[in-house]
Amino acid sequence: MIPTEALNFLIHGVLAWPVWKIVVATLVMTHVTIAGVTIYLHRCQAHRALDLHPIPAHFFRLWLWLATGMQTKDWAAIHRKHHAKCETEEDPHSPQTRGIKKVFWQGAELYRIEAANVETLEKYGHGTPDDWLEHNVYSRFRWQGAGIMLVLDWIFFGLGAGTTVWAVQMIWIPLLAAGVINGIGHYWGYRNFDCADASRNVIPWGILIGGEELHNNHHTYATSAKLSSKWYEFDIGWMYIRILSALKLATIKKVAPKPKFEMPRPHVDLENLQAVIANRYDVMAKFAKSIKQAYRDEVAHLKTASADKLAEMKLARVQLARKWLHRDIEQLPEEHRIKVSEALEHSHVLAKIHQMRSELMAIWERSSATREQLLVQLQDWCKRAEESGIRSLQEFSLRLRSYA
Numbered sequence: 428m429i430p431t432e433a434l435n436f437l438i439h440g441v442l443a444w445p446v447w448k449i450v451v452a453t454l455v456m457t458h459v460t461i462a463g464v465t466i467y468l469h470r471c472q473a474h475r476a477l478d479l480h481p482i483p484a485h486f487f488r489l490w491l492w493l494a495t496g497m498q499t500k501d502w503a504a505i506h507r508k509h510h511a512k513c514e515t516e517e518d519p520h521s522p523q524t525r526g527i528k529k530v531f532w533q534g535a536e537l538y539r540i541e542a543a544n545v546e547t548l549e550k551y552g553h554g555t556p557d558d559w560l561e562h563n564v565y566s567r568f569r570w571q572g573a574g575i576m577l578v579l580d581w582i583f584f585g586l587g588a589g590t591t592v593w594a595v596q597m598i599w600i601p602l603l604a605a606g607v608i609n610g611i612g613h614y615w616g617y618r619n620f621d622c623a624d625a626s627r628n629v630i631p632w633g634i635l636i637g638g639e640e641l642h643n644n645h646h647t648y649a650t651s652a653k654l655s656s657k658w659y660e661f662d663i664g665w666m667y668i669r670i671l672s673a674l675k676l677a678t679i680k681k682v683a684p685k686p687k688f689e690m691p692r693p694h695v696d697l698e699n700l701q702a703v704i705a706n707r708y709d710v711m712a713k714f715a716k717s718i719k720q721a722y723r724d725e726v727a728h729l730k731t732a733s734a735d736k737l738a739e740m741k742l743a744r745v746q747l748a749r750k751w752l753h754r755d756i757e758q759l760p761e762e763h764r765i766k767v768s769e770a771l772e773h774s775h776v777l778a779k780i781h782q783m784r785s786e787l788m789a790i791w792e793r794s795s796a797t798r799e800q801l802l803v804q805l806q807d808w809c810k811r812a813e814e815s816g817i818r819s820l821q822e823f824s825l826r827l828r829s830y831a
Contacts, residue, residue: 437585437586438585438586438587439584439585439588440581440582440583440584440585440588440589441582441583442583442584444584446588449584449588449592452584452592453592453595453596456494456592456596457494457595457596457599458637459490459494460490460491460494460495460596460599460600461599461600461603461604461635461636461637461639462487462637462664462667463487463490463491463494464491464495464502464600464604464637464639465636465637465638465639465664466479466483466487466637466664466667466668466671467479467483467484467487467488467491467499468487468491468497468499468502468503468506469506469639470652470664470668471484472499472502472503472554472555473502473503473506473507474649474650475554475650475680476650476651476652476679476680476681476682477652477668477672477677477678477679477680478677478678478680479671479676479677480671480675480676480677482676483671483676483677488556488565492564492565492572493572493573493575493576493579494572494573494576494596494599494600495572495573495597495600496569496570496572496573497600498542498561498565498566498569499555499556499561499565500548500552500555500556500561500566501542501548501552503551503552503554503555504547504548504550504551504552504555505519505538505541505542505547505551507551507552508541508547508550508551509521509609510646510649511551513623513624513626513646514613514624514625519537519538519540519541519547520534520537520538520541520605520609520610521613521625522609522610522613522614523613523614523625525537527610527611527614530605530606530609530610530613531606531607531610531611532606534601534604534605534606534609534610535600535601535605537605538601538605573593573597576593576596577589577590577593580592580593580596603635603636604636604639607629607636608629608636608639608640608642611627611629612626612627612629612639612640612642613625613626613627613642614627615627615629616628616629616630616642616643617631617643618643619643619644619647619656619657619712620643620644620647620656620708620709620711620712621708621711621712621715621753621754621755621758622643622646622647622708623758624646625758626642626643626645626646626647627642627643628640628641628642628643628644628660629641629642631657631659631660631661632660632661633654633655633660633661633662633663633664634661634663637663637664638654638655638662638663638664638665639654639664641654641655641656641660641662644656644660644683647683647708648682648683648684648708650680650681651681651682651683652665652668652679652680652681652682653665653668653682653683656683684705684706686702686706686709686830687702687830687831688829688830688831689829689831690829691825691826691828691829692828692829693828694806694828695802695805695806695809695827695828696802697798697802698831699805699827699828699830699831700798700801700802700805702830702831703791703805703827703830704790704791704801706830707791710787710827710830711784711787711788713823713826714784714787714823715753715754716753717780717819717820717822717823718752718753718777718780718781718784718819719752719753720818720819720822721776721777721780721817721818721819721820722745722749722752722777724776724818724819725745725774725776725777726742726745726746728776729741729742729745729774730742740773741773741774744766744769744770744772744773744774745770745773745774745777747766747769747770750763751763751766751767752767752770752777752781754767756768756781776817779815779817779820780817780819780820783808783811783812783815783820786808787808790804790805790808805827808824809824809827809828812824813825
C-alpha cells in the first residue's frame with residue numbers, strides 16, 4: 428500500500444498548488460518559451476538584429492531545449508530559407524503553395540521535414556552556436572530535453588496536472604508559431620507595407636506570440652529588432668529587448684528606418700533620392716493611400732458625369748475593383764486581377780496612377796543604374812506627376828520632395 432505522503436506527492440507534486448495557480452504557471456512558462464523564440468532564435472540568431480549577452484543567450488538556449496526540443500541551427504536555417512524562398516515551392520512552410528490547412532495543422536511536421544534537409548542546414552545555418560554544449564548536449568540528446576521537462580512538471584505539479592502542463596508546453600510552439608504565424612501570418616490579416624510576399628499582420632498587439640503577430644512589418648524590415656511600426660501597434664518582444672539593453676544584456680544592432688521630413692525641395696536632389704530609396708516601403712505605403720484618394724475622386728467625378736449607360740458602366744467597373752486598386756496587379760489572384768484591369772480600362776486617371784506606381788517602384792529596382800541616372804529618373808517622375816492634372820499624384824510628388 429502506497430503511503431499517504433507518497434500518494435499526495437504523486438497527485439499534487441511538491442507544490443500542491445490549486446488549479447488556478449497551475450494555469451498561471453503554465454501561461455508564464457509558455458510565455459518564456461515565446462520570448463525565447465522571438466528574441467533569441469528569431470531576432471538574434473536568424474536575423475542578427477541584436478546581440479545577446481551570454482547570460483540571456485544561454486538561458487534561452489537551455490530553456491528552448493527543455494520546452495521545445497528545438498536546436499538553434501535548425502530553426503535559424505529554416506527561417507532564413509523561408510525568407511530567401513518566400514511563397515515559392517522551395518519555401519518550407521508557405522500557405523500560398525502548400526495550403527493554409529496543411530501549414531496550420533501540420534506546420535510542426537513541415538519543420539521536422541526541413542530540419543532533416545542537410546543542404547538547408549549547411550547553406551542557411553551559418554553563424555549559429557557551434558560549441559561543446561551544442562555538439563555534446565543539445566544536438567546529441569534532442570528529445571531528452573523535453574523528457575527532463577516532463578519529469579520536472581511531474582515533480583512540481585503531480586502526475587496528472589504535470590502531464591497536462593507538459594502537453595500544453597509541447598503544443599504551444601507548433602500551434603502558435605508554426606500554425607498561426609507561418610500559416611495565418613501569410614494568409615489573413617492586414618498589411619502596412621506592400622512587400623513582395625503575402626505576409627500579414629495578424630493583429631496590431633503582439634503579446635500572445637511575443638510580437639510575431641506583426642508579421643508583415645517583419646517581412647518588410649527583416650533585420651529590424653523592433654516589429655511594431657504604427658503608433659497603435661505593440662510589440663512586447665521589443666519591450667523585453669529594451670529592458671535587456673538597459674541592463675547591458677543586449678545590444679540592438681538595427682531597427683527599421685523612420686522617415687524624416689522637411690520643407691519640400693524645389694527639385695529632387697541626391698540627398699532626397701537617398702532618403703526616398705531608404706524609405707521605399709513607407710513611400711509605397713503612402714502611395715497606396717494616394718491611389719485610394721484617386722479612386723474617391725474618380726468615383727465622385729463619374730457620379731456627376733452624364734447619366735448614360737457608358738458612364739454607369741465605367742462607374743460600376745471602377746467600384747468593383749475598389750478593394751484591390753492599391754495593390755500590385757501581379758500579386759493579385761486571377762479573379763481580382765481581371766476586375767482591376769477592367770477598372771483601369773474604363774478610367775484613364777486610375778490607369779495613369781497605376782502606371783506611375785510601376786515606374787516609381789522600378790527606380791529602386793534598377794540596381795545597375797548610377798545615382799545620377801536614378802536622380803534623373805526620379806526628377807522626371809515628379810515632373811510628370813505634377814503635370815498630370817491628377818490631384819493625388821501632385822500631392823504625392825510634393826511629399827516625395829519632402830523626404831530627408
